[in-house]
Amino acid sequence: MSTVSIKDIARVAKVSHSTVSRALHNSPLVSRETAERIRRIAEEMGYRPSAVARSLVTRKTKTIGVVVTTIADPFIAEVVSGIEEVANDHGYSVFLANSNADPDREIKVVHSFHERRVDGILVTASRVGALYMNHLSEMKVPIVLINNQHPGEFVHSVMIDNVTASRTATEHLIQLGHRHIAYIGDQFGYQSDTERFAGYRQALERSGLTFQPELVVHGDGKPEGGMRAMERLLALAPPPTAVFCYNDMTALGALRVARMRGLRVPEDISLVGFDDLFIASYTEPPLTTIRQPKRQMGRQAMALLLQLLNGENSQQTIWVQGELIIRASTAPPRKEEAYAHPRS
Template identity: 45%
Template structure:
């Protein structure tokens, strides 16, 4: 059983109130008493109970994070960013995985609320629709990273996925590629919708017509990339380049290309999205669209904390940048 303030107070021969103030370095407590209390606390190995403190202070100094899975490297990056920003502000993270299942996202939301976290960040939410009724009773700020929900109280910070995808396509166009394929992501998420839009728009802006038979479905997994590549290689004429919904899909393309003897970028240029740490380790290193995950995480935390202080805050959108590596010929 942990030692409580009462134990410390008894040992120091003072009241609980005094012990509390002594440890909090209250100015009205004599140095002498403070010393005695601190001494007692040390000897007993006293560690204050954050749960008791949270109850009275009505704040837990904890942020809830809902993510699909820790093993999703993109999510991991933003979790990390959130973690350092939170840590810097004196907050810690209660992490829960939804495994992409909408019902579990809602359950997670409720559980975090029960635990009275001071703010909630949801990364890449899927089941937005079902949120309505849960959200309506929440008294805690929520921000979505790369997602949106119609609820007025929910803020979002996201990458400009449309712009990012367009950027990639323009880059390919610039490099002389014209027959450009696309491998899509989970259609429930808005990032996937925006990316395909960006792809289509950039093509149209260049006077090209996006052909449905080079737009492949996918869920953002490596396996989707492999499968799409196999289809792609059976097409006549073959695509010269492919933009992938995310890096993971691109990794699948690269892996399957190696297995099939397709040379990248000579036979096919490949471009990813997310700039995962691994993407500079592939053979060839992957050209990809980067989101400023660092800033996004920081911003998410900052929005949460500002909302908590009663400030009115706006959604924020970050532009993407292109990271040139060797999977596209220049």
Template identity: 40%
Template sequence: MNIPTIKDVAKAANVSVATVSRVLHNLSGYSNKTKLKVLQAVEELGYHPNAIARGLINKRTQTIGVLFPDVSSGFSSDILHGIEEVAHEKGFSVIVCNTAEEGKRTMKYLQVLREKQVDGVVFTSEVLKDEYYQALKEMGIPVVLVNTQSHKYMIPYVKVDDRQAAYQATAYLIQNGHREIAMISGTLGDTVAGTRVEGYRQVLEDHDIQFLESRVAYGDFRWESGRKAMELLLADAPPFTALFAASDEMAIGAMGAVFAKGMRIPDDLSIIGYDDLTLAKITFPPLTTVHQPLAQMGRLASDKLIALIENSQDVSSTIVSHHIVERQTVRSKG
């Protein structure tokens, strides 16, 4: 079967190829009757892509943008899987942008998405800075946040209760007899990281355990930073028997530093992570961690965004549930 061309459209509509091109690019120089004839020919022939004609009619491109600080991470890929699943079901394409650490390329990619005329944006993990919000506002399209939220701007979000999840992760270590507990947090100044530190700190206070700033090291949620943070803690922090890492990747990096010191997990040191990535299941020993339903979070975000695009209706934010997955990296001291 031959794929229809722009010439086929022109012939079917009884107009020139130039006129078809002008219609498809929404330029001037033709009557409304001609425009309707061209769009009808596009639809009837199935000219690639059908979305062109639909977009000219409903002013949409059937495309959404997704901004990730690190598209290569297991965390991002799980969320993206959920986003794409719903987008595909509803006839939308997805443009994925890697904004890099600390949002170095966020403004650049917001401009790219503006030029691509995306219908909406899923913004993940980063702090929604004022400049990002203003750029999105100027684009005039809906936005949904994932794994982050804004206390300044009323934008729907999908996330776990990070403070409560960190509280429960640290409480799990305490319940297993540990009182000297260190933490590897995410990026200093990051709201998600700060909220997890708050949960860690609060549970220590609730169990009459002194919070020591020297037992907290900071990474960037990636495994390399977890290894470096663990090396720092082992060298400089007061002795500790357990560690809460604010991401699985950092927990796995920390495990590497522990093994390099000739220590054993969980015999010499217990570790709990955060995310429940596939990596957590296949590392040795398998990592005890906090499960957050990343693919579900992606699906919910995509569903909310498309609802805003298609109906312009308000959607609510969602706090998804989390739970601890017990594996083999936490030893009971009882």
């Protein structure tokens, strides 16, 4: 009673509900005058069509599901922001669900999306388990992954070119004169970590620098892990003159430890991050890092999904390039150190 339906309008306008439906869709099948009259009445009665009833018959909900590890991650939040923007512009609403990287919750989320009959799914999670993937594919709905590498056949994705980006980052350090460059990775086994590490090694090789295993340590993608890793690096003799970090969060921890140990950045040690989070410009010193076009990636992922929803068969994966943003956390090494560890 509180909500007015198409039949209520029909009663008032003294026509059938079919005519109302057609009038509201600007169908050419209904005469101009009646159409206008009906539209006016609908307006006056404050009619809002029921998306749920419409979805039932059209078998399209105009909704998409977005699953993220946690929306509290600033990287993810930016991506989602981009997704939501283009989704909204095309009349799609987005369901947001945090998985907290908990397998049980992930499955619950996917089932929920399935029951809600979302038209498509976007996933931004650090890693997608095979089991999870199966559940996803069960519902026969287009899926786009963001920064997720998975061998699955039917999935599409937009991904950053990790190895090129980290090679660029490392080369930047090499060009500054560093020869003793460390890498603080993410937890072992993550695809993106492996790729960034590969870029780091490529840069070393191309410059003829020998790879030193002790200069590679692992964090956890968060400041705490960066701190622990940095402490291990600084305990080395000699310690590195530059550190390339898996991401900005890791760099944040590394930076803090450097300062606690009384080291000046970049005079005593250079630091490079990855992601270019908002904070990267406000650290002391501002952080040199690789920029991921986060919002843009969200937009592209949604655009790709829209193509799939329209039945256009599009490319399987979209690659985006990172951009080296040089700020103040990198500088040439101190002279004596540069000469102490020459090219080998």
